[in-house]
Amino acid sequence: MRAQPPASHFIDGAYVDDPAGVEIVSRYPATDEVIARLTAATAATVDAAVAAATRAQVEWAALPGRERGRILRRAADILRERNRDLSVLETLDTGKALQETLVADAASGADCLEYFGGLAASVEGSTVDLGSAFVYTRREPLGVVAAIGAWNYPIQIACWKAAPALAAGNAVIFKPAETTPLSALKLAEILKEAGLPDGVYNVVQGHGDTGRMLVRHPGIAKVSLTGESGTGRKVMADAAETLKHVTLELGGKSPLIVFDDAHVENAVSAAMLANFYSTGQICSNGTRVFVQKGLKDRFLDRLVARTKAIRLGDPLDEDTHLGPLVSHEHRKKVLSYLEIGKAEGARLLVGGGVPKLQGFEGGAWVEPTVFADVTDDMRIAREEIFGPVMAVLDFETEEEVVARANDTPFGLAAGVFTADITRAHRVIGRIKAGTTWINAYNLTPVEMPFGGMKQSGLGRENGRAALDAYTQVKSVYVAMGDVEAPY
Numbered sequence: 001m002r003a004q005p006p007a008s009h010f011i012d013g014a015y016v017d018d019p020a021g022v023e024i025v026s027r028y029p030a031t032d033e034v035i036a037r038l039t040a041a042t043a044a045t046v047d048a049a050v051a052a053a054t055r056a057q058v059e060w061a062a063l064p065g066r067e068r069g070r071i072l073r074r075a076a077d078i079l080r081e082r083n084r085d086l087s088v089l090e091t092l093d094t095g096k097a098l099q100e101t102l103v104a105d106a107a108s109g110a111d112c113l114e115y116f117g118g119l120a121a122s123v124e125g126s127t128v129d130l131g132s133a134f135v136y137t138r139r140e141p142l143g144v145v146a147a148i149g150a151w152n153y154p155i156q157i158a159c160w161k162a163a164p165a166l167a168a169g170n171a172v173i174f175k176p177a178e179t180t181p182l183s184a185l186k187l188a189e190i191l192k193e194a195g196l197p198d199g200v201y202n203v204v205q206g207h208g209d210t211g212r213m214l215v216r217h218p219g220i221a222k223v224s225l226t227g228e229s230g231t232g233r234k235v236m237a238d239a240a241e242t243l244k245h246v247t248l249e250l251g252g253k254s255p256l257i258v259f260d261d262a263h264v265e266n267a268v269s270a271a272m273l274a275n276f277y278s279t280g281q282i283c284s285n286g287t288r289v290f291v292q293k294g295l296k297d298r299f300l301d302r303l304v305a306r307t308k309a310i311r312l313g314d315p316l317d318e319d320t321h322l323g324p325l326v327s328h329e330h331r332k333k334v335l336s337y338l339e340i341g342k343a344e345g346a347r348l349l350v351g352g353g354v355p356k357l358q359g360f361e362g363g364a365w366v367e368p369t370v371f372a373d374v375t376d377d378m379r380i381a382r383e384e385i386f387g388p389v390m391a392v393l394d395f396e397t398e399e400e401v402v403a404r405a406n407d408t409p410f411g412l413a414a415g416v417f418t419a420d421i422t423r424a425h426r427v428i429g430r431i432k433a434g435t436t437w438i439n440a441y442n443l444t445p446v447e448m449p450f451g452g453m454k455q456s457g458l459g460r461e462n463g464r465a466a467l468d469a470y471t472q473v474k475s476v477y478v479a480m481g482d483v484e485a486p487y
Contacts, residue, residue: 003092003182008038008205009045010188012052013198018045024178024205029095029324030315032362038181040206043213046173049202050219053144053171056199061141061169065121068167072117075194079110079159079187086186088316090155093180095324095364096278097315104278108446109159109187112462115446116163119467123168125474132481139471141169142245143221146214148235149184150226151177151326152281158184160446160461161224162191162201168470170222173202175214179327181205215239222470225249226283228384229410229455236458247459247469249283249451251384252412254433255405256286256441259398260294262417263439267295268302270415270441271390276310276368277442279325280334280388284413284450286441288374288381289392290401296394300349300372303392307350310368313357324364325387331364334387338369341380346371346391376404384410398423402430411453415441434460 003026007015021039028035041049060068079086086106091098096105125137147161154176162172176184184203191201204210208231215223215238222245225235232248239246256274258267274286291299315323325331338352351369366387374381374391381391395401405414414433416424424438434452437443444450449463459469 003035003089005036005038005182005185008181009041009049010185010203011045011049011199012056012202013192015185016045016048018042021045021206024181024207026093026179026181027327028092029326030360030363032328032364035092036182038205040178041204041210045204046210046213046217049173049204050144050217052199053173053202054219056197057141057144057169057171060166060171060197060200063169065123065167068169069117069120071191071195072113072120072163072167075191075196076110076113076117078190078194079106079113082190083107083110086155086183089186090183091315091323093154093182094151094326095315097320097323099318099320100278102318105153105156106183109156112156112159112163112446116167116467119464120167123467123471133477133479136476136478138474138476139168139468140474142470142472143170144219145170145172145222145224145470146217146220147172147174148211148214148223148225148227149174149176150283151180152278152283154180155183155187157226158187162187164466165224165470166196166200168467170470171200171202173204173214173220175204175206175211178205178207211235212238215244216241218242220244222246232457245469247461248457249459249461250412250455250457251283251386252285252410252452252456253288253382253384253408254284254286254410254413254415255288255290255431256415257401257405257417257427258289258291258295258299259416259418259420259423260292261419262295263419264295264298264302266439267417268299268306270417271303272306274415274441275390276307276322276388279322279366281326281386282442284435284442284444286413286415287385287389287391288405289390290395290405291392293394293396300392303370304350307368307370312355312365312367314360322368322388324360325366326364328364330386331366334366334385334389337380337383337385337387337389341371341378341389341391344378344380346378346380347373351388376407382408398427402427406432409455412456413452
């Protein structure tokens with residue numbers, strides 16, 4: 001089982017290697033087989049990428065927006081044509097079930113390229129009439145953007161960051177997570193095939209030190225990171241040395257609130273999607289499920305029955321629901337939280353261990369797990385686990401649950417299930433989170449700005465807000481008369 005790319009990096013329209021870089025090993029998480037070996041970028045390779053991007057960005061920005069958009073829309077078409085091959089590659093690299101990657105990864109990346117391709121011609125300023133003068137504004141690209149991805153949605157995140165940046169006239173250097181290095185290179189190939197000029201989109205591989213070289217590089221104008229909150233603080237501090245623009249899409253411990261009058265099956269479906277999709281490795285997951293006491297027993301009965309029916313197995317089999325975690329290292333963390341939950345006194349309803357799957361004994365597997373009777377002070381209710389671990393908490397009143405839902409340093413996402421639409425809007429209005437849902441969860445169409453409050457990040461991915469974040473405003477004062485001076 002191999003997925004070896006021609007070389008490790010993609011710079012100035014071509015594959016290049018960096019023999020001096022440390023080795024990066026990509027493994028298939030379902031079996032722990034090695035599928036590719038690459039090398040990390042050294043400072044020389046990072047410098048080469050920045051030089052190529054700086055040169056190419058000037059000509060790219062000079063193109064009319066409609067021409068930039070046309071190239072992005074062509075790339076979207078190619079992504080859709082090759083969706084199955086890209087989905088298989090994403091499954092090999094991440095371990096996520098093919099059933100999911102076929103609909104949620106390259107396909108959503110294509111939607112993003114198409115959407116921002118359509119917006120590229122709409123980047124415009126404004127005019128202010130001052131009588132004897134007027135002011136107009138221009139929205140100009142920032143320059144070279146360093147985009148640093150996460151391992152849970154590699155090609156989707158690459159598109160989420162590249163599409164608005166490219167549409168606005170910037171050049172991009174993308175660093176994938178070292179555990180999932182492969183699909184960003186395929187995106188680079190596709191963008192080139194679609195007509196993107198060489199040097200406008202580049203890929204450099206590496207660990208945290210490579211990311212730090214990009215963040216600190218004087219040739220980088222903006223950094224966009226998807227990662228955990230601790231990494232976000234380090235990136236923001238490094239970017240501050242040269243006052244770079246930053247977008248930080250970070251972690252969360254998001255609440256999903258289920259009132260007594262909610263549709264039980266819909267609420268259970270949402271709770272499962274909010275905890276088990278992508279084997280629980282989604283930053284916006286609703287991992288604190290607050291259920292009003294009058295619905296608790298019915299909710300838990302259906303939740304346990306449906307969780308037990310989840311099919312684990314060969315991720316390349318489209319009948320499989322759930323694949324492994326991304327790595328054995330990450331599994332150690334998730335398994336430690338299962339033991340913490342048991343020790344803290346939470347009631348284990350289902351899961352809680354490692355499944356035995358014939359032929360996949362070497363994989364990073366964890367059972368989908370539900371804890372009930374969780375209290376707010378438990379670590380499983382306060383710390384981001386990033387695995388298929390659901391914590392169910394009880395509540396009695398609306399006032400109580402809003403206060404408890406907000407009692408977290410995070411503020412990425414939240415959801416409310418209720419038949420009372422007035423209450424739904426009222427509660428969502430009081431929750432301190434940047435991305436929220438009513439009677440749904442984790443649906444993120446590209447038209448919808450996505451991002452958090454508090455320690456869950458700064459700025460927004462997607463929507464018109466993302467396009468604006470990759471531009472800067474220039475004001476131009478135009479005098480229409482004589483210049484007067486008091487001397």
